[in-house]
Amino acid sequence: MYSIDILLIEHDNILRFTNVIENICVKIIEGEILDINIFKKAVIFMKEYADNYHHKKEENILFKYMLENLGSIAKNLISSGMLVEHDLARLHILEIENSIISYEKNFNTKDKLSIISNMMAYVYLIRRHIEKENKLVYTYAEKNLNKDILDKIDLESEKIEKINKEKNNCLKYLDIIDMLEKLY
Ligand SMILES: [Fe+2]
């Protein structure tokens, strides 16, 4: 299915990000200097690609139709599961942003610890989240939504993809992963 294939590709990109940012955190723990600019780029990727681009698309299209059409199982899966995890991911991003601002002022080790620990909490959360969506949530949607609804989801996703392609929206975020992978 077109829209789910697109979401799966985005998951692969987000997982690439989690792997490279984990390598960066490991190197810092081993004694390498924390380069604040790397974490600023990471925040851009997490906020604008993983959240604004990917999570928002799930929330506004696929999850919306699942909630409207699949009853209490979807409510449990989406409202009490996936959406709670999206919010938790946003909380970690906010903590990282605040700690970056504070670290730049005083180079406090507590802020450094907060940047690394929130980043790794985000990494572990988002990996588990993606696994659940790939193996359970998307599969459930494809099996249980009727063809008319699946077509609507594809149509809405195609429209968004077209706008994003015209704006070249996605490429700059993938450049961040490429750049980080070259360095680490
Ligand atoms: Fe999600």
Ligand SMILES: [Fe+2]
């Ligand atoms: Fe997702």
